[in-house]
Amino acid sequence: MTQKGLGHDHRRFALVDANSFYVSCERVFDPALEGVPTVVLSNNGCVVARSNEAKALGIEMGEPWFKLAARAKGWGLIQRLSNYELYGDLSARFMTILGRYSPALEVSSVDESFLLLKGAPEELVVTGRNIRSTVARNTGLPVCVGIGPTKTLAKFANRVAKQNPWMGGVCNLDTMPAAHVETIMSRVPVTGIWVIAGRLGKRLNVMGIHTIKDLRDADPVLIRKRFNVVVQRKVLELRGVPCIELETTRADKKQTIFSRSFSTPVITIKDMHEVLSLYAQSAAVRLARDKQVAKVMTVFAGTSHFNERASSFPSVTVKLSTPTADPVILTKAAVNALDGELIEGVPYARARVMLTGLSPAGAEPTFDEFVTVHERREIGSLMGKVKDKYGSTSIGLGAAGMLKPPDWTMSRKHQSPRYTTGWDELPVVKAS
């Protein structure tokens, strides 16, 4: 029951996303990778991006390289280590281009954005083609555009565009016969789009809801009763009723997260304290920059999911005595949070410090005695300035004040050059 023609103020949502984004970024500067099965690995050696050719080999997301290495040569499979400077720069270029097509833009991830577009259905197909060709020409990135009356339908249209190369990378549901849209919906599993993840999918399957079409035709009141308003909104959005608006501002950011996987495992509690100190201080710098204070901190450490012999996943949430951005308080809280939870000698593969309950600094009155000496001296923003000028490891408090980069920071071996951000790593063109 896709809305035909121009309902709802001529507004349409477009979802633009880059195909196999990390692999595509690598291919811009290394054209020899074109058509070659390629994976990009996280710094702990797991697959975080796959080219279509790699997907066709049956390689799954999250698979560790050591399980693929033996077969890689036979397959002609190429690996690259994630190069976040390169991906970040190309992402920024991509989003800048999108911003030229609509002032209403929601950057939903590094490789994906929603935009609001206005115009007749055929015009919007032309706009979609322009977006696609401009992004390809200016940045070298292949993108697909899905257009529909709601965000959920735009996401669905994007999937249709991706899986049907004959559409030329652009799908506007408004230009397709309703029966055709319905046929496709009846072939896409309910877990095939957005927010409907594995377990929720299984619960829907039990109710006889297997495809996108089944979900669209389900009773929204019953769905709300059995699940929640989020799933109910999916049903309505699939029927063409917009329920989810663009989030164009980041001002109401409710959390800040520092999360990393380590290149080599962290084995001692002392080293883990070092890691947590550094994350807490990075979080403090970010709070100071955003002029925010936090109420709650959650600290997590985890071993690799592929390590079956030693597993430990402690996670502790602490309420801070008063909303704060003070690096000294945050560091102490982060280090103390996992007291008695960490196991000495276990190889931890990642850690996370998350701050929630954020509010603008100074929004809530604080009693003077709760304002620490450090806060009055604004150590957080000072540390931010030093780090901006002299690098992220230039200054640190306590265990984070390290002279040399510790073992667990991201390994730079096997990484492609920072082609667009490092003067010493520019792409080389051959004059021969």
Next chain:
Amino acid sequence: MILVSPMSIPAGFPSPSQDYYEKGIDLNKHLIADTTSTFIVRVSRDSMTGAGISDGDELIVDRSLTPEDGSVVVAVLDGELSIKRLRITARGVVLAAENPAFPDIVVAELSDLSIWGVVTRCLHYV
């Protein structure tokens, strides 16, 4: 109009240059037409010396420009980025070297060729 001067104003003599203050020259503004499509690349070897492009020079490349006859381009040849002068001639498309010691490459069809970007400037060390 009120101009904000960056210099302190001593009592007594007004600075004669004060009225002429403008922002300094911004190379980005003058050399880069579109930040989303501009890349810097570095040259290796000597086949383009006749075009004033030497080994080790940096080039400003704009991917959004349409290559024409005579454009210096970054082309994709055998999976590598190569710099040549594009010539559209009666015998077909030629990727010409600008140094007699290096051969030209003749491409049957323009569509067989992948042009990565068009060179707009050369940053040459003197």
